[in-house]
Amino acid sequence: MKKNPEYGVLRAEYLQGCSVEVALNIIGGKWKGMILYTLLDGTKRFNELRQIIPGITQRMLTLQLRELEDCGIVQRVVYPEVPPRVEYSLTEFGQTIKPVILQIREWGSSYKKAMGGHLKQSNSN
Amino acid sequence: MKKNPEYGVLRAEYLQGCSVEVALNIIGGKWKGMILYTLLDGTKRFNELRQIIPGITQRMLTLQLRELEDCGIVQRVVYPEVPPRVEYSLTEFGQTIKPVILQIREWGSSYKKAMGGHLKQSNSN
DNA sequence: CGGAATCCGCCCTGATACTG
DNA sequence: CAGTATCAGGGCGGATTCCG
Numbered sequence: 018m019k020k021n022p023e024y025g026v027l028r029a030e031y032l033q034g035c036s037v038e039v040a041l042n043i044i045g046g047k048w049k050g051m052i053l054y055t056l057l058d059g060t061k062r063f064n065e066l067r068q069i070i071p072g073i074t075q076r077m078l079t080l081q082l083r084e085l086e087d088c089g090i091v092q093r094v095v096y097p098e099v100p101p102r103v104e105y106s107l108t109e110f111g112q113t114i115k116p117v118i119l120q121i122r123e124w125g126s127s128y129k130k131a132m133g134g135h136l137k138q139s140n141s142n
Numbered sequence: 143m144k145k146n147p148e149y150g151v152l153r154a155e156y157l158q159g160c161s162v163e164v165a166l167n168i169i170g171g172k173w174k175g176m177i178l179y180t181l182l183d184g185t186k187r188f189n190e191l192r193q194i195i196p197g198i199t200q201r202m203l204t205l206q207l208r209e210l211e212d213c214g215i216v217q218r219v220v221y222p223e224v225p226p227r228v229e230y231s232l233t234e235f236g237q238t239i240k241p242v243i244l245q246i247r248e249w250g251s252s253y254k255k256a257m258g259g260h261l262k263q264s265n266s267n
Numbered sequence: 268c269g270g271a272a273t274c275c276g277c278c279c280t281g282a283t284a285c286t287g
Numbered sequence: 288c289a290g291t292a293t294c295a296g297g298g299c300g301g302a303t304t305c306c307g
Contacts, residue, residue, distance in 0.1 A: 027257055031257070032254055032257060032258065035176070035179075035247075035250075036246075036247045036248070036249075036250030036251040036253075036254060037175045037176060037179045037243065037246055037247045037250055038175060038176060038250070039250040039253060039254055040175075040246045040247065040249050040250030040253065041169070041170060041175040041246065041250075043250075043253070044166070044170075044246075045166060045169075045170035045171065045175070046170065050162045050163060050165075050166040050170070051160070051162060051163060054160075054162045088257075089256075089257055110253075110256055113249065113252065114249060116245070117245055117246060117249045118162065120241070120242055120245055121161075121162055121165045121166065121169075121242060121246075122160075122161045122162045122165065123161070124161075124165050124238065124239060124242045125160075125161030125162055125163070125164040125165030125166075125168075126161040127238065128161075128164060128165065128168070128235075129157055129161060129164055131214075131235055132152055132156070132157060132213075132214055133157065
């Protein structure tokens with residue numbers, strides 16, 4: 018999901034595959050979920066996102082935001098100021114992903130609870 | 143999520159990160175979603191999965207199933223027959239992922255509907 | 268039938284430096 | 288502040304071969 022150099026254009030590849038694949042192409046990946054989860058909270062500036070999401074590099078944040086923008090999920094607004102200010106937020110359609118992300122989070126939480134005690138201490142070998 | 147050579151052991155890395163990341167580590171990736179979606183339907187044999195999931199290679203199916211097994215989401219049952227028969231199914235806890243996958247599919251479906259008409263024909267340039 | 272093992276290319280990702 | 292440019296490495300994933 019990262020070959021077309023033309024930004025701001027919904028690419029056909031985002032619509033390939035069954036519905037499950039289409040959705041996971043958008044919210045899957047290493048950073049997309051966290052970015053979207055962060056944006057559920059409301060509009061965020063670039064460096065805000067960088068601080069909230071642990072471990073993400075500037076490059077990756079930029080690239081992933083571009084893809085989400087291309088998907089029509091995230092909106093990017095540039096304010097012509099000095100120093101520049103860029104704000105990211107969910108688009109109107111992007112808002113519809115909120116219950117999905119929240120349910121994913123809930124399941125992840127229950128998974129941690131269920132599996133937290135099952136960690137083998139055999140890695141002390 | 144693919145370095146530990148010891149199978150059948152829940153690895154700590156599956157529990158790292160916030161709940162959203164934990165969940166997406168399990169259902170994200172290129173094939174996991176489709177595999178889980180297929181298994182929602184019930185127990186499947188190895189080659190059944192291979193036929194149902196378009197484009198997956200034997201290697202990838204094996205690797206992804208192993209990871210899902212390590213996560214405690216998928217159960218692998220080997221029948222000592224000739225020729226061998228191996229059946230995969232969701233574990234009891236794995237069943238809890240069903241509403242998540244279904245909601246992901248639903249969102250993907252609405253995404254296709256919403257964006258299907260927005261494809262730029264500008265690639266005819 | 269259901270794998271395991273090996274080889275290998277590509278691209279994803281990180282690190283670093285530079286810019287408007 | 289919010290990027291872009293460039294380079295380098297590692298691992299993801301495909302193709303192929305072999306096995307019980």
